[in-house]
Amino acid sequence: MKVPLIVSVNRYYFDHNATTPVCPEAANALAEAAATLWGNPSSVHRDGQLVRSRLDKARRQVAGLLSCPPKRIVFTSGGTEAANLAILGSVRASAAARRHVITSSIEHPAVLSACAQLEREGVEVSYLPVDSRGLVDPDNVRRQIRPNTVLISCMHANNETGVVEPIAEISAIARERGILFHSDGVQATGKIPVSLDQFQPDLYSLSAHKFYAAKGSGALYIRPGLELQPIQYGGRHEAAFRPGTENVPGILAMGAAAAAVTDSTRIAALRDRLEAAILDGVPDVSVNGAGAPRTPNTTNLCFEGIEGEAMVIALDLKGFAVSTGAACSSGAVKASHVLLAMGLTEARAKSSLRFSLGRYNDEGQVDALVDAVAGAAAHLRRLSPTYAHA
Numbered sequence: 001m002k003v004p005l006i007v008s009v010n011r012y013y014f015d016h017n018a019t020t021p022v023c024p025e026a027a028n029a030l031a032e033a034a035a036t037l038w039g040n041p042s043s044v045h046r047d048g049q050l051v052r053s054r055l056d057k058a059r060r061q062v063a064g065l066l067s068c069p070p071k072r073i074v075f076t077s078g079g080t081e082a083a084n085l086a087i088l089g090s091v092r093a094s095a096a097a098r099r100h101v102i103t104s105s106i107e108h109p110a111v112l113s114a115c116a117q118l119e120r121e122g123v124e125v126s127y128l129p130v131d132s133r134g135l136v137d138p139d140n141v142r143r144q145i146r147p148n149t150v151l152i153s154c155m156h157a158n159n160e161t162g163v164v165e166p167i168a169e170i171s172a173i174a175r176e177r178g179i180l181f182h183s184d185g186v187q188a189t190g191k192i193p194v195s196l197d198q199f200q201p202d203l204y205s206l207s208a209h210k211f212y213a214a215k216g217s218g219a220l221y222i223r224p225g226l227e228l229q230p231i232q233y234g235g236r237h238e239a240a241f242r243p244g245t246e247n248v249p250g251i252l253a254m255g256a257a258a259a260a261v262t263d264s265t266r267i268a269a270l271r272d273r274l275e276a277a278i279l280d281g282v283p284d285v286s287v288n289g290a291g292a293p294r295t296p297n298t299t300n301l302c303f304e305g306i307e308g309e310a311m312v313i314a315l316d317l318k319g320f321a322v323s324t325g326a327a328c329s330s331g332a333v334k335a336s337h338v339l340l341a342m343g344l345t346e347a348r349a350k351s352s353l354r355f356s357l358g359r360y361n362d363e364g365q366v367d368a369l370v371d372a373v374a375g376a377a378a379h380l381r382r383l384s385p386t387y388a389h390a
């Protein structure tokens with residue numbers, strides 16, 4: 001079954017950290033699952049067991065991407081559920097006396113909201129600061145540890161800046177002190193090599209739609225022997241960690257996309273080309289996260305004197321999809337908590353834009369984006385009351 005890949009029609013997509021297009025391998029898996037693999041993988045008959053064998057294959061493919069044994073992978077409905085199961089499940093399963101969690105101030109809401117729920121349940125949570133590059137300091141992690149610390153949760157790569165956190169060091173500190181370690185790997189998986197045999201976390205979350213599979217699937221790596229209290233109740237699917245009949249099309253697509261992940265050297269070169277051309281051609285632009293290791297596809301730029309949201313709209317009208325990291329709530333644009341944590345003023349945080357590249361971008365699209373950004377920046381600055389015109 002062949003499904004044509006339609007990435008865009010007169011549109012250039014530079015928002016791959018929000019979601020990625022579905023790659024042909026994943027689209028074929030979705031179509032095949034919908035058409036022929038409709039059996040229930042828990043059924044003992046052949047129709048069910050055929051699907052079970054395909055789920056097992058997908059588990060091997062996802063485990064291959066993380067360098068971990070397939071048995072350690074539990075399928076979930078996405079990154080949010082994986083992080084919730086990791087955080088709520090591990091703390092609730094631990095001894096009642098261990099009621100302190102450490103996380104960073106730049107986590108995705110999937111982690112921050114799970115921690116907020118733990119706080120409502122009487123758990124104390126310490127939120128680690130980051131430096132101006134967006135990096136958590138492992139020494140700071142060490143200083144925050146208390147006798148009753150049960151879990152440290154630190155993201156692998158940040159969704160807004162692409163900054164890659166020192167999780168191997170943080171994981172080693174946690175291990176040394178007998179504390180559980182979870183990393184939200186949603187923005188790292190498929191973009192940088194992830195070797196769980198090297199990082200040795202207890203828990204690692206990922207999401208299929210960030211690496212060219214479909215929305216609504218994800219996975220949690222669970223270290224052998226770890227106890228987790230399920231966050232949903234039902235049958236004994238997924239080694240009794242996650243009840244509910246598996247999302248077969250989504251999981252098979254995730255496996256196919258995991259097997260199709262390629263090295264990011266070309267994307268890194270495109271990101272560098274974009275960043276260099278904008279810094280060269282547009283005055284008063286700076287890189288948020290400069291000096292830190294970053295995922296190869298992401299650049300977050302501050303355009304002095306410009307409202308990021310106005311820039312998103314101006315670029316959208318020209319056919320380019322980019323984003324701010326800002327969340328809209330009740331119509332008001334909030335400054336990004338990630339950029340504020342890095343020490344940006346509210347004005348500079350609101351003047352920042354995220355460009356996240358992907359597999360189907362090319363040099364021509366990057367060059368067209370540079371021209372569009374330069375034009376939009378000049379136009380918006382002419383109208384800006386806050387930009388100091390030379």
Ligand code: PLP
Pocket residue numbers: 017018077078079080081083108110155157158159184186187206207208209216217218
């Ligand atoms: N964690 C990070 C860092 C993310 O960027 C996202 C999605 O944007 C999530 C978690 C949530 O993943 P999902 O959309 O699969 O629930």
